[in-house]
Amino acid sequence: GSNSESKRGALIVLEGLDRSGKTSQSSKLLTYLEGLGHSAELWRFPDRSTNVGQMISMYLSNKSQLDDHTIHLLFSANRWEKRSLMETKLKTGTTLIVDRYSYSGVAFSSAKGLDLEWCKAPEIGLLSPDLVLYLDIQPEKAAERGGYGGERYEQLEFQKKVAKCYQGLHDASWKIIDACQPIEDIEKQLQEIVLDCVLTCQKGKPLSNLWS
Numbered sequence: 291g292s293n294s295e296s297k298r299g300a301l302i303v304l305e306g307l308d309r310s311g312k313t314s315q316s317s318k319l320l321t322y323l324e325g326l327g328h329s330a331e332l333w334r335f336p337d338r339s340t341n342v343g344q345m346i347s348m349y350l351s352n353k354s355q356l357d358d359h360t361i362h363l364l365f366s367a368n369r370w371e372k373r374s375l376m377e378t379k380l381k382t383g384t385t386l387i388v389d390r391y392s393y394s395g396v397a398f399s400s401a402k403g404l405d406l407e408w409c410k411a412p413e414i415g416l417l418s419p420d421l422v423l424y425l426d427i428q429p430e431k432a433a434e435r436g437g438y439g440g441e442r443y444e445q446l447e448f449q450k451k452v453a454k455c456y457q458g459l460h461d462a463s464w465k466i467i468d469a470c471q472p473i474e475d476i477e478k479q480l481q482e483i484v485l486d487c488v489l490t491c492q493k494g495k496p497l498s499n500l501w502s
């Protein structure tokens with residue numbers, strides 16, 4: 291668009307194994323974009339603040355047990371309950387930096403052995419990210435970083451399976467970042483890619499839906 295009101299924000303997702311550095315890089319990106327005067331927000335999935343999010347949180351902390359399909363659909367529902375707000379924010383010019391999204395949903399559930407297409411189906415129609423930043427780290431390296439908080443999926447053998455499943459999800463919107471570089475180098479790299487994406491979206495790149 292030509293005036294500032296028609297400039298949409300970008301949907302930027304960070305993905306990666308647990309302890310890959312997504313969360314700290316996400317907040318650095320927010321600070322960076324805000325510093326440049328862009329309207330931006332930091333989101334994360336699961337969003338534990340909703341009722342569905344509470345159920346997910348109980349499951350992750352092993353306080354409840356749920357069938358693998360059931361928890362998969364709850365993670366998806368947790369994104370669906372945010373979809374319309376997400377669209378409004380983007381259309382009114384706010385860039386969203388999102389810590390985990392549908393790719394986590396599919397990678398973690400298919401790592402348990404659930405059918406890939408079945409896992410992808412409930413994500414169809416959610417907003418498609420303009421950019422997916424995958425913080426690439428070997429599962430062994432991530433485990434060495436420590437700080438696995440003891441949540442359900444924070445185990446090396448399972449994370450190895452998740453890493454394999456993530457590999458099958460890469461598409462044209464993905465940028466693979468070596469997460470073992472010094473933090474400042476990763477930060478610089480991400481800033482460049484993200485700024486480019488934000489400007490492309492401002493120029494009128496249309497929003498689309500998963501999976502595309």
Ligand code: TMP
Pocket residue numbers: 308335336350365366389390391392394395396398399443444
């Ligand atoms: P977090 O540590 O980023 O809050 O994520 C919690 C865990 O939930 C993490 O191990 C990844 C997993 N997860 C899924 O299994 N499916 C999903 O859809 C999402 C968003 C996260």
